[in-house]
Every structure is written in C-alpha cells, then in structure tokens.
Amino acid sequence: MISDYRRAALALAVGLGLALPAHAFTACQVTDVGGIDDNSFNQTAWQGVLDAQDQLGIDARFLESQAETDYEANINSLLGGDCDVIFTIGFLLGDATQAAAEANPDQMFSIVDFAYDPPLPNVLAQVYATDEAAFLAGYLAAGMTETGVLGVFGGINIPPVTIFMDGFAYGVAHYNAQKGTDITVLGWDPETREGLFTNNFDSLDDGRAFAQNLYDEGADIVLPVAGPVGLGSAALANELGAEELMIIGVDADLYQTDPERGHVYLTSIVKRMDRTVFEVIETAMDGAFEGGVIVGSLENGGVDLAPFHDFAGAVPQELQDELAQIRAGITDGSIPVGGE
Missing domain, CATH: 3.40.50.2300 (Response regulator)
Incomplete structure (x- = not known):
C-alpha cells in the first residue's frame, strides 16, 4: 500500500x-x-x-x-x-x-x-441506485411526450439493466398519479418482469430495430438500457429528427460522448x-x-440526470421545478422509487 x-x-x-x-x-x-x-x-x-x-x-x-x-x-x-x-x-x-x-x-x-x-x-x-435517477427520467419523459407513449428496452435481463427500467416505469406511473394522465410505457412491466431485450450489448443494428419498432407503436421518447446498442437507437432518431423521436441515454452523458447525435438526447441517466x-x-x-x-445514489452524486443541453429551453420551468421537488423527496425518503 x-x-x-x-x-x-x-x-x-x-x-x-x-x-x-x-x-x-x-x-x-x-x-x-x-x-x-x-x-x-x-x-x-x-x-x-x-x-x-x-x-x-x-x-x-x-x-x-x-x-x-x-x-x-x-x-x-x-x-x-x-x-x-x-x-x-x-x-x-x-x-x-x-x-x-x-x-x-x-x-x-x-x-x-x-x-x-x-x-x-x-x-x-x-x-x-440508478432507479432513483431513472425515476426522474421517467417523470421527465412523461411530461415531455407528445404522443402519450414511451418506449424502453434492455440489453440483457440482469439487475443492473432492469433497475433502470424499473425506475423509469415507476417515474411515469408517479406522473400519471400526480397528473391524472395515462402515459403508456412499452417494453417493460416492473410487476410482471416482462419486457424487450436485445440479449446483447454490442449490436447497433438491434438498437435501431428495437427503437424503430417502439416508434412504430407510437413512442416518441425511447430509453435504451443496452450500452453501445443504444447508439443504434440514436442513429435512428438522428435520421427521423428529434421532433419525431428523442432518446434518453444511460451510464454516461451521451450528449458529450456521442456528440454527432447529441441533439437527439433529451437527457441521460448517469452512473458516476x-x-x-x-x-x-x-x-x-x-x-x-x-x-x-x-x-x-442521488444523495451522494453517484447517479444523476445529465443536463437537458439542447432541450433546456424546451423543458417547461414547471416541470423542472417538479423534478427538483421529486429529487428532494427521493433523497429524504418521502417518495419511493419502487412503486406506490
């Protein structure tokens, strides 16, 4: 030593x-x-x-x-x-x-x-505790969708992947409970543990195909929890245009690590x-x-939401204020991230 x-x-x-x-x-x-x-x-x-x-x-x-x-x-x-x-x-x-x-x-x-x-x-x-940051991302996506349909898929069905998907789905559910809306999440059900998985972490073609299928079903925001596979989803969003399909990145701030397509990332769920x-x-x-x-965790900065970057002006201030309140609630334990 x-x-x-x-x-x-x-x-x-x-x-x-x-x-x-x-x-x-x-x-x-x-x-x-x-x-x-x-x-x-x-x-x-x-x-x-x-x-x-x-x-x-x-x-x-x-x-x-x-x-x-x-x-x-x-x-x-x-x-x-x-x-x-x-x-x-x-x-x-x-x-x-x-x-x-x-x-x-x-x-x-x-x-x-x-x-x-x-x-x-x-x-x-x-x-x-990536479900904490993913909960915020789900609430954000629910507040930003124009179609009322969100999509998510994973690489392999293992806990470090599904914890993102859980938090995202429960964040959307929290938005629905607060707002009386019925935003739908395609690709993962945290109760049945059933969802969409590419079964790999390296095929960009799968990332494109899974995002395309979710887009075809109405999703205008997609969360790929599949490492580099998600770059294929971002490539599709880049071709369609961010007004048609936005991506939420995982692990790193994809706006910075994937700069050629940075404009399609609404945010990223960051693991430090x-x-x-x-x-x-x-x-x-x-x-x-x-x-x-x-x-x-959110409290110690080990997980977080990345900045909105190009979407900073598109996220309503009211929604940003709600996210700040939810962050505080998660940190003090008053808002559970595992479902209500």
Whole structure:
C-alpha cells in the first residue's frame, strides 16, 4: 500500500512533469464486451482510472473482453503482482471475479455492478441506485411526450439493466398519479418482469430495430438500457429528427460522448462509475482497502440526470421545478422509487 505522503509526492511529480518510478501503483481493468470506448459503462469506469493516472500518478492497464469466455482468462492474465487493484466491469463478471478473488486472497479487486453476500474480504463492490435517477427520467419523459407513449428496452435481463427500467416505469406511473394522465410505457412491466431485450450489448443494428419498432407503436421518447446498442437507437432518431423521436441515454452523458447525435438526447441517466473507481483507487493507495460495497445514489452524486443541453429551453420551468421537488423527496425518503 502507498502512504499519504507517497501519494502526495506522486501527485506533485505529475503536476511538475517529473518522471515517475517504473512501478508506482497500477490499476488494471477487465472490460465487459463492448470495449473500452463503448460510450457507456466500460468507458466511464476507465475514465476513473485515467483520472487517477492524471491526478495521482498511477499506472493504468486494461484488457478488453470480446466474449464472456474471455472473462476468466483476462482476469487471470492480470494476476501475479503487476496490478495493485484489478477492476472488473459488469454484472456478468461476477462469477469469474469471485473465483479469482477466492484463489488470490492478497489481490485487491473491485467489481462494478455486482455485490457479494456475504462480502468477499478482498473485493470492494460498486453498485448504483440508478432507479432513483431513472425515476426522474421517467417523470421527465412523461411530461415531455407528445404522443402519450414511451418506449424502453434492455440489453440483457440482469439487475443492473432492469433497475433502470424499473425506475423509469415507476417515474411515469408517479406522473400519471400526480397528473391524472395515462402515459403508456412499452417494453417493460416492473410487476410482471416482462419486457424487450436485445440479449446483447454490442449490436447497433438491434438498437435501431428495437427503437424503430417502439416508434412504430407510437413512442416518441425511447430509453435504451443496452450500452453501445443504444447508439443504434440514436442513429435512428438522428435520421427521423428529434421532433419525431428523442432518446434518453444511460451510464454516461451521451450528449458529450456521442456528440454527432447529441441533439437527439433529451437527457441521460448517469452512473458516476468514474467517481467510484477513483474512490476505490484512493482507498487502496491510502492502505484503507477492505471488502464491502460502495453505493452510488442521488444523495451522494453517484447517479444523476445529465443536463437537458439542447432541450433546456424546451423543458417547461414547471416541470423542472417538479423534478427538483421529486429529487428532494427521493433523497429524504418521502417518495419511493419502487412503486406506490
């Protein structure tokens, strides 16, 4: 572990442009499929490592998984002492991470979108209350739709995906309850747990096709919870025009990471994986690393709604004020995000 004094010295060296030791502290990442530049969760988590590289002077490495069969091999290839902490990105890496952690109790691991019960002593899990931010997005979409129909679909039917869909559907339901409206959500029923899934996180063609089908059924706002797949939905919206179809992004602020189509994003449901990854690295460098769980929420800034950007002038002030009130209600517990 690295002391506070050592960490400060490394940060100062970076700021002064001085040469760093060959091995200061190394953070390594194993991506899920979709790659390091997926405009989504892999890239956002990697940004936390890059931020630590810039600010704390660490070394950084990553390995990309092309398929689920790569998880175990990629993790194992990073073992052996070259990586102080190994980050594994995504729910689907849960089993491979557990196996490696149990076989290598002195190696520090951190996994995004998965938590163990009971916790593993050398794995710090990062999970997110994305249903809180998605609830706001659902309420926003209900207030902005012209057709009264909204659409949502997921990549794979796993908890880190469906938590977005739950929050979105319940946010729409809250709008209906408050306004006496009947805005419809196509693609997910949080009670029956049935909905639309592409069963992958990488096919832009599927993103286009699923959004097209929802649009054909009347949806004028679509939430794709499928990583890079959603870029295909945005491409369709770009061709149709935002006045016909708007997209709500996930994980990162897609207005910034997908700038060519930024004008189609009403907002994005942001998971600050960069912030929690950076926090884990700081904790490890301070010698305070231990197994457990970090939970990102609206209250601590771990999840949020991105700015409305090009739609800032289109979202009525009354609706913005209601969103602020709902945010406060979620934070203080007076508004449940799991349905009323």
